[in-house]
Amino acid sequence: MRVHHQEHALSESELRVVEFRGRSLPAGLAQEWSALHEASGAAVFLSPEWLIPWMRHIAPGVEPRLLCVRDRDGRLVGILPLGFEQTRAFGRRIRRLFVLGERHVGSDYLDVVAGLAHRRVVTLALGRHLRDVQAGWDVLDLCDLDSASPTPGWLQEVLDGGDWGWRSTPRFTCPVERLDPGGDFDAFLKRTGRRDNFLRRLRWFERQKGFRIQVTRRPEELAPAAEAFFRLHRLRWAAEGGSQGIRGTGVEAFHRDAMAGLAAAGKLRLTTLWVGEQPVASVYGIVQGRDFLYYQSGYDPAWRAKSPGLVLVGLSFRDAMAEGLERYDFLRGTEAYKSEWARRQRTTCSWRCTFRHGPGAWLTRFEETSLAVRGRVRSLLPQPVVQAVQRYRRRASAIVARAPAPGVPVQAAVEQPRR
Numbered sequence: 001m002r003v004h005h006q007e008h009a010l011s012e013s014e015l016r017v018v019e020f021r022g023r024s025l026p027a028g029l030a031q032e033w034s035a036l037h038e039a040s041g042a043a044v045f046l047s048p049e050w051l052i053p054w055m056r057h058i059a060p061g062v063e064p065r066l067l068c069v070r071d072r073d074g075r076l077v078g079i080l081p082l083g084f085e086q087t088r089a090f091g092r093r094i095r096r097l098f099v100l101g102e103r104h105v106g107s108d109y110l111d112v113v114a115g116l117a118h119r120r121v122v123t124l125a126l127g128r129h130l131r132d133v134q135a136g137w138d139v140l141d142l143c144d145l146d147s148a149s150p151t152p153g154w155l156q157e158v159l160d161g162g163d164w165g166w167r168s169t170p171r172f173t174c175p176v177e178r179l180d181p182g183g184d185f186d187a188f189l190k191r192t193g194r195r196d197n198f199l200r201r202l203r204w205f206e207r208q209k210g211f212r213i214q215v216t217r218r219p220e221e222l223a224p225a226a227e228a229f230f231r232l233h234r235l236r237w238a239a240e241g242g243s244q245g246i247r248g249t250g251v252e253a254f255h256r257d258a259m260a261g262l263a264a265a266g267k268l269r270l271t272t273l274w275v276g277e278q279p280v281a282s283v284y285g286i287v288q289g290r291d292f293l294y295y296q297s298g299y300d301p302a303w304r305a306k307s308p309g310l311v312l313v314g315l316s317f318r319d320a321m322a323e324g325l326e327r328y329d330f331l332r333g334t335e336a337y338k339s340e341w342a343r344r345q346r347t348t349c350s351w352r353c354t355f356r357h358g359p360g361a362w363l364t365r366f367e368e369t370s371l372a373v374r375g376r377v378r379s380l381l382p383q384p385v386v387q388a389v390q391r392y393r394r395r396a397s398a399i400v401a402r403a404p405a406p407g408v409p410v411q412a413a414v415e416q417p418r419r
Contacts, residue, residue: 127158233298
């Protein structure tokens with residue numbers, strides 16, 4: 001299906017919001033959504049290639065509510081992919097709306113999907129729709145937005161005053177680096193301070209029999225590279241009690257589906273370092289527009305002394321520059337190795353809108369109390385005990401990642417930085 005997008009300025013009076021509930025999308029909506037997403041420049045984590053598998057594998061108990069904004073000719077000009085769930089706090093039932101993709105898979109930069117020229121008017125239309133249907137929700141959570149996003153401010157123009165309260169919470173730091181498309185890779189290496197070590201390690205691998213770098217982009221090539229990635233990722237984190245980033249069979253099944261969709265859309269960059277027939281390290285990357293997103297990685301600890309992860313990160317920078325990309329984004333997490341490559345940062349935040357006359361305020365109080373108690377307990381425990389508890393929690397959560405069951409506080413599902 002070919003989808004056209006309006007170039008002229010839109011007025012709110014010519015927009016209408018259509019809300020689709022349930023998992024069966026109307027015919028053609030996925031294609032419209034994909035085309036709008038591509039044209040908007042929104043984060044890949046808001047694409048149907050990412051969120052449809054998320055709905056299938058991560059949150060089967062969540063009711064999707066897709067708010068689709070159409071112009072007077074019926075063309076899709078905006079979408080806010082929400083989910084709906086009910087939880088309880090202090091015995092009270094809380095009806096919560098949130099952006100799909102918020103938990104278990106590290107989705108950064110969640111937001112409204114709309115063309116840059118239309119974002120404000122589309123967001124205002126969405127705000128008025130949410131205001132008009134307010135009797136059906138108590139809390140609206142916009143998790144992991146880019147901190148520079150104007151969306152909360154625009155929504156506050158509609159959802160503000162005595163009936164609604166807003167709260168902003170800092171989330172994650174995302175190290176990023178600007179690239180010189182097609183530029184001199186060696187000059188880039190000199191800026192990082194990693195040049196000598198990277199080149200020494202790379203030359204060592206190049207002398208090994210059967211050394212090769214494989215970049216998987218197409219669906220028909222995906223299966224062996226994906227198997228290598230998941231094996232290496234599990235090996236890397238086994239001693240730590242499992243990965244916080246890909247934990248459990250449900251999350252792995254999600255990524256298998258997402259990888260296939262991303263490959264079909266030309267966005268996957270799954271890079272594997274091989275020595276002979278043995279995969280040694282792997283980087284799970286995604287290209288969105290002019291950005292390279294470093295999503296996850298893994299390596300065989302038996303090769304740790306040869307720094308295969310360092311080699312692959314450097315090569316992924318080289319390939320991104322050669323591809324003409326303009327930014328390399330490590331996404332959430334401030335691990336030391338990222339700062340050796342990236343000198344800039346993006347940050348994310350979460351915004352909560354609560355209807356003051358409903359039970360939503362109880363949820364916020366419950367979560368604030370829970371976090372304060374956990375923080376106090378953690379500050380009193382010796383660091384080895386804290387680390388042991390973290391390893392235990394990772395092992396426990398790796399059984400199967402799923403949405404919170406009814407009655408489980410939402411805070412229990414808030415994910416930690418991806419590693």
